[in-house]
Amino acid sequence: MSEKTRILVIDDDPAICVSVKAILEASGYETYTALSGKEGLELFRQVKPDLVLCDMMMEDIDAGAKVAKVIKEERPDLPVFLLSTIGEATARTIGLDELGFNGVFQKPVNFDLLLSVLEKHRKKS
Amino acid sequence: MPESLAEIFRRTSVLTDFFKIVLQLEGNFPLNPEDMEALGQAYFDRYPEKFVQRNLEEVRLGYELMRFCLLEKALLGLPAGVKEFYRKAFATPEDIPVLIQGFLKSTEPGQLRTSFERLQTALSELKNMVDELPKGMIKERFLGGLSTLFNINYLLKIFIGRLGT
Numbered sequence: 001m002s003e004k005t006r007i008l009v010i011d012d013d014p015a016i017c018v019s020v021k022a023i024l025e026a027s028g029y030e031t032y033t034a035l036s037g038k039e040g041l042e043l044f045r046q047v048k049p050d051l052v053l054c055d056m057m058m059e060d061i062d063a064g065a066k067v068a069k070v071i072k073e074e075r076p077d078l079p080v081f082l083l084s085t086i087g088e089a090t091a092r093t094i095g096l097d098e099l100g101f102n103g104v105f106q107k108p109v110n111f112d113l114l115l116s117v118l119e120k121h122r123k124k125s
Numbered sequence: 126m127p128e129s130l131a132e133i134f135r136r137t138s139v140l141t142d143f144f145k146i147v148l149q150l151e152g153n154f155p156l157n158p159e160d161m162e163a164l165g166q167a168y169f170d171r172y173p174e175k176f177v178q179r180n181l182e183e184v185r186l187g188y189e190l191m192r193f194c195l196l197e198k199a200l201l202g203l204p205a206g207v208k209e210f211y212r213k214a215f216a217t218p219e220d221i222p223v224l225i226q227g228f229l230k231s232t233e234p235g236q237l238r239t240s241f242e243r244l245q246t247a248l249s250e251l252k253n254m255v256d257e258l259p260k261g262m263i264k265e266r267f268l269g270g271l272s273t274l275f276n277i278n279y280l281l282k283i284f285i286g287r288l289g290t
Contacts, residue, residue, distance in 0.1 A: 012184060013185060013188045019280065035181070059178065108272040
């Protein structure tokens, strides 16, 4: 049996974590969730995910950027995507690259799009 | 004129009391962008936003509050049994496959699909209204609440789609 692709979801809203996990698991991904940036970094080191989806505003307004920075220092090639309500226009101006994000999915998330992006990162059997 | 959600929120100090009152309204309350702003303001008057070391419990209460009100509005007009199915599905998304099987013991798959289409339309209309809100923390809480509803809606779509024709 092939190993499943591991996704780490970091969001301060438990309802978002539970619902995203349910969708990703129904789509064949092994999913882990964390409710704060601090907890997210602990889980990142523990489960060694293949991709991270991270909210921006958690315990601090820029907690997501802090998480992405640490992840990129430890694993520069790991894809980290921002899940956010910041809006398309703001996303274009804040310099996602410099903050350590590979891209952004606006909330409410378009899961057809998100799953098509995740598919590109799925481990081959 | 019916009491607004903001007025109900301001006179109920305990959130569970607010939920009980709103549940009894069965979605018969106004929820246009002005009502959303008024409810958001009432929430932030009680739980002011902090930008450093935020109180995550209070932030989560905000998402829960908005999610609850948006869902009740989206379910307006659906039969009681159908509403109950969706309330349970949105409360425990991990149980959706089991809930669907239970629901289909008393309902035809066609009726489930029809009610689901109606729910999708109602959620889209509510999203259009949330999009109209000015940028800021009130909009952020509504978008947070709406996001979960859209996520679970997508999950329902997956499992209803697997029922076949």
